[in-house]
Amino acid sequence: MALKLNQSEFIIERDENKCISCQVCVRQCSNDVHEYDSKGDMIYSDSLKCVGCHRCESLCPTGALKIKERKSQFRTNYNWNASHLRDIYRQADSGGVLLTGMGCDKPYTVYWDRILFNASQVTNPSIDPLREPMEIKTFIGRKPDRLEFKLSRSSKNTGVRLKTKMSPQLELSTPIMFSAMSYGSISLNACRSLAAAASKFGTYYNTGEGGMHKDLYKYAKNTIIQVASGRFGVDADYLNKGSAVEIKIGQGAKPGIGGHLPGEKVTKDISNTRMIPEGTDALSPAPHHDIYSIEDLAQLIYALKEATDWSKPVGVKVSAVHNIAPIASGIVRAGADFIAIDGLRGGTGAAPKIIRDNVGIPIELAVASVDERLREEGIRHKASIIAGGSIRSSSDAIKAIALGADAVYIATAALIAMGCHLCQKCYTGKCNWGIATQDPYLTKRLNPEIGTRRLLNLLRSWSLEIKEMLGGAGINAIESLKGNREHLRGIGLNDRELEVLGIKHAGEA
Amino acid sequence: MSKMDKLNIIKKYKNDRQEYFSRHKIPSGCAIFGVINEAGSRFSGRMVMDGISVMHERSNGLGGGFAAYGIYPQFSNNWAFHIFYDDSAAKKQTEEEIAGSFEILLGEEIPTRKASAISDPPIVYRYFLDIKDDFKKNRSKNNNSIDKESLKEAEKDYIVNLVMHINKDINGAYVISSGKNMGIFKGVGFPEDIGEFFRVDEYKGHIWTSHGRFPTNSVGWWGGAHPFGLLDWSVVHNGEISSYGTNKRFVSGFGYECTLSTDTEVIAYLFDLIARKQKIDIRMIHLILASPLWQEIERMPRDNKELVKALRILYGSALINGPFSIIVGNTGFMYALNDRIKLRPLVAARKNDYLFVSSEEAPIRKVCPSPDSLWHPDGGEPVIGIVNKKVAGKKGDGTRSVRLDDQPVKV
Numbered sequence: 032m033a034l035k036l037n038q039s040e041f042i043i044e045r046d047e048n049k050c051i052s053c054q055v056c057v058r059q060c061s062n063d064v065h066e067y068d069s070k071g072d073m074i075y076s077d078s079l080k081c082v083g084c085h086r087c088e089s090l091c092p093t094g095a096l097k098i099k100e101r102k103s104q105f106r107t108n109y110n111w112n113a114s115h116l117r118d119i120y121r122q123a124d125s126g127g128v129l130l131t132g133m134g135c136d137k138p139y140t141v142y143w144d145r146i147l148f149n150a151s152q153v154t155n156p157s158i159d160p161l162r163e164p165m166e167i168k169t170f171i172g173r174k175p176d177r178l179e180f181k182l183s184r185s186s187k188n189t190g191v192r193l194k195t196k197m198s199p200q201l202e203l204s205t206p207i208m209f210s211a212m213s214y215g216s217i218s219l220n221a222c223r224s225l226a227a228a229a230s231k232f233g234t235y236y237n238t239g240e241g242g243m244h245k246d247l248y249k250y251a252k253n254t255i256i257q258v259a260s261g262r263f264g265v266d267a268d269y270l271n272k273g274s275a276v277e278i279k280i281g282q283g284a285k286p287g288i289g290g291h292l293p294g295e296k297v298t299k300d301i302s303n304t305r306m307i308p309e310g311t312d313a314l315s316p317a318p319h320h321d322i323y324s325i326e327d328l329a330q331l332i333y334a335l336k337e338a339t340d341w342s343k344p345v346g347v348k349v350s351a352v353h354n355i356a357p358i359a360s361g362i363v364r365a366g367a368d369f370i371a372i373d374g375l376r377g378g379t380g381a382a383p384k385i386i387r388d389n390v391g392i393p394i395e396l397a398v399a400s401v402d403e404r405l406r407e408e409g410i411r412h413k414a415s416i417i418a419g420g421s422i423r424s425s426s427d428a429i430k431a432i433a434l435g436a437d438a439v440y441i442a443t444a445a446l447i448a449m450g451c452h453l454c455q456k457c458y459t460g461k462c463n464w465g466i467a468t469q470d471p472y473l474t475k476r477l478n479p480e481i482g483t484r485r486l487l488n489l490l491r492s493w494s495l496e497i498k499e500m501l502g503g504a505g506i507n508a509i510e511s512l513k514g515n516r517e518h519l520r521g522i523g524l525n526d527r528e529l530e531v532l533g534i535k536h537a538g539e540a
Numbered sequence: 541m542s543k544m545d546k547l548n549i550i551k552k553y554k555n556d557r558q559e560y561f562s563r564h565k566i567p568s569g570c571a572i573f574g575v576i577n578e579a580g581s582r583f584s585g586r587m588v589m590d591g592i593s594v595m596h597e598r599s600n601g602l603g604g605g606f607a608a609y610g611i612y613p614q615f616s617n618n619w620a621f622h623i624f625y626d627d628s629a630a631k632k633q634t635e636e637e638i639a640g641s642f643e644i645l646l647g648e649e650i651p652t653r654k655a656s657a658i659s660d661p662p663i664v665y666r667y668f669l670d671i672k673d674d675f676k677k678n679r680s681k682n683n684n685s686i687d688k689e690s691l692k693e694a695e696k697d698y699i700v701n702l703v704m705h706i707n708k709d710i711n712g713a714y715v716i717s718s719g720k721n722m723g724i725f726k727g728v729g730f731p732e733d734i735g736e737f738f739r740v741d742e743y744k745g746h747i748w749t750s751h752g753r754f755p756t757n758s759v760g761w762w763g764g765a766h767p768f769g770l771l772d773w774s775v776v777h778n779g780e781i782s783s784y785g786t787n788k789r790f791v792s793g794f795g796y797e798c799t800l801s802t803d804t805e806v807i808a809y810l811f812d813l814i815a816r817k818q819k820i821d822i823r824m825i826h827l828i829l830a831s832p833l834w835q836e837i838e839r840m841p842r843d844n845k846e847l848v849k850a851l852r853i854l855y856g857s858a859l860i861n862g863p864f865s866i867i868v869g870n871t872g873f874m875y876a877l878n879d880r881i882k883l884r885p886l887v888a889a890r891k892n893d894y895l896f897v898s899s900e901e902a903p904i905r906k907v908c909p910s911p912d913s914l915w916h917p918d919g920g921e922p923v924i925g926i927v928n929k930k931v932a933g934k935k936g937d938g939t940r941s942v943r944l945d946d947q948p949v950k951v
Contacts, residue, residue, distance in 0.1 A: 155780040174854045177818045193847045406793045505782035510856030517785030
């Protein structure tokens with residue numbers, strides 16, 4: 032056996048008294064951790080291969096398995112921590128850029144956890160969402176500068192009719208949408224679950240940059256079509272198979288770089304959907320090669336509006352980078368109807384670890400500064416803001432809206448609802464939970480009907496929680512929370528952070 | 541301690557109060573009462589004083605005031621400014637600022653009478669102003685196509701900016717009203733005492749609104765009392781709105797800066813923005829400020845649905861959420877509105893040409909024991925009283941910018 036410098040990250044504890052050698056763990060693990068020895072009727076486990084996805088533990092019928100994190104695999108050192116050592120060993124082995132999946136897991140300040148929400152007492156009654164209407168319907172799209180009316184005798188009641196033609200709007204029953212995840216990065220069953228749940232709940236899912244599988248056409252009304260730098264699967268039909276178009280410039284997990292779906296994953300189905308030959312690498316360039324500046328973006332926005340007959344909002348997704356505020360202002364002025372901002376902790380199917388963990392800024396700060404900037408310039412109404420990049424709970428969502436977002440995008444949370452255990456190995460294509468894989472043996476583990484139900488439950492519970500919090504603050508319409516930073520207070524934040532967030536510290540009236 | 545030191549300490553205290561008001565949102569409960577004579581005949585302020593005094597228990601002596609329309613017929617076409625000064629330095633600076641762009645036709649101290657319950661009043665002045673010809677010439681020169689109506693609007697925008705500038709940048713000066721043929725009288729005290737102090741009973745107007753304040757903190761600052769005024773608008777308000785932050789950010793996008801952090805201020809800006817600047821008919825404003833619920837909108841006939849939906853989509857941030865009842869005055873009309881789920885009281889009554897709106901029924905019965913009709917408006921259902929157009933003013937004085945001859949839009 033060759034010298035292995037790396038040590039396993041997990042300890043696999045098998046209780047031999049409970050193990051019945053049924054081999055469920057052997058069959059479930061796509062990483063070949065468990066091996067059955069028929070001679071001794073024993074199962075051996077190689078912890079070095081374990082990614083900590085807990086699939087075997089969850090499915091072990093006798094509860095014989097326990098996967099534990101191995102804390103002390105290297106000598107404690109606060110400067111050279113285990114992650115550094117492990118990465119260097121891997122790089123010295125391979126000579127390559129280290130890949131990872133999901134969002135940044137470094138202990139940077141999570142501002143959601145440093146912000147507290149308000150409630151009414153005495154001077155202003157709280158509202159009980161179980162007894163009073165509580166409105167969380169949300170619209171995404173460009174709003175006109177003002178409305179014009181005409182008098183009308185035909186209109187029975189009002190005598191007034193709308194003269195202004197409204198630009199197309201997405202109507203959301205809850206301010207939560209499923210963020211872009213392509214068919215390719217996740218399985219078709221996962222896509223089906225997302226699309227069906229969005230459709231049933233009255234919100235939207237996003238195709239991601241991988242085109243659109245024919246099975247999903249029936250969910251067109253609840254689909255946001257993505258156009259990314261690789262232009263995979265993009266043609267006039269595709270553009271009109273959704274209710275909105277999103278130009279993807281960047282992603283929170285990997286700002287400034289493109290994507291790479293290896294040829295072995297480009298199966299027949301994916302080759303059809305992406306409109307590329309089977310078995311070829313699907314490379315998304317870092318920039319769009321027809322967008323080298325803001326005026327080029329404007330051209331693409333208007334080209335897409337023309338292609339969709341001006342019937343759909345066209346938005347732009349960018350990752351939150353240092354000067355996100357002026358960038359957002361430029362995007363609005365270029366004609367975008369919405370901006371999706373993806374924060375530092377946004378997920379990914381595959382990204383260089385060094386980029387994921389070190390590039391970009393947290394979504395909380397980005398939303399605050401973008402909303403502020405657009406208002407200063409008097410163009411906030413021209414585009415909706417969608418915040419994404421690690422919205423972990425309904426309270427994260429409500430705080431994002433109070434900071435100025437119109438709605439939030441969730442993706443990691445949706446995957447977790449479908450079973451994801453955040454092992455961060457999406458890029459290997461070996462997802463034991465049947466989500467981030469194209470292996471038919473694995474993808475059938477995710478039943479789209481169950482996936483749909485679980486996603487619906489997630490949307491429902493978050494929406495109920497949002498209503499509870501709104502009611503507690505004496506608000507009965509989500510519109511009245513948008514940009515309402517009076518209802519937020521920081522805790523344990525310094526002056527500069529409070530200033531950027533535009534909120535007061537807890538205890539300040 | 542020398543006299544100078546003492547003065548400095550007093551001055552600092554006053555500035556601190558103004559600064560305090562600009563930093564902190566002050567929730568308050570209140571009493572509101574308004575009367576309009578729709579025939580346009582003018583009546584004494586005694587009536588509102590009598591009315592509001594009945595609701596003594598709804599205020600706590602930390603603020604009271606009156607807004608009156610039609611009280612300066614001799615200056616009906618000139619801007620009337622009511623200004624509070626803490627000291628003569630602020631007065632001098634403000635007058636210089638005003639004289640830069642206005643002819644001051646008359647500047648005088650507002651007559652007051654001694655009232656035992658009123659202490660520590662600021663210097664209270666009023667000015668009648670005409671915009672200088674230079675202003676019009678400059679505007680016309682820069683833009684040849686500018687018509688009379690736009691010039692009027694430009695003049696109003698200019699006044700909005702000037703008022704905001706004085707209130708924000710000049711220490712110890714506070715413009716409390718800035719309309720035409722109208723004025724606001726307010727201060728720290730119970731409304732009936734403030735009325736005595738300002739000799740409100742000696743004025744005659746065709747619209748009167750009044751306010752008794754119950755702020756939930758103890759800072760008493762005269763400028764912070766209500767009604768709040770800007771141009772011809774005056775707003776009295778009862779409640780605490782939970783959408784304040786959203787409303788504030790919405791109007792800030794259009795250049796209105798909330799310096800007082802009170803709900804009343806932001807409501808006044810919403811009216812100025814929506815009714816004057818964006819020309820939404822006053823009869824439709826309740827569809828924005830107290831928008832129907834989505835479930836109601838869904839049930840509307842197609843045209844109405846389209847209209848109300850568009851209003852709600854565009855003006856979502858102007859929705860006033862949380863409990864409120866307001867009375868808004870303008871030269872030609874009085875407008876009262878409740879929040880959409882009626883979390884604050886509002887009563888209305890009519891008698892001949894008079895329309896009354898009030899927090900409670902008692903003040904109405906006090907000044908008009910047997911009204912022709914008396915009702916409790918639903919949440920989100922406005923009560924609009926409109927002055928006979930002949931009396932309201934001549935063409936082009938601003939009263940025509942909203943149509944005043946009809947009932948609110950019913951949906």
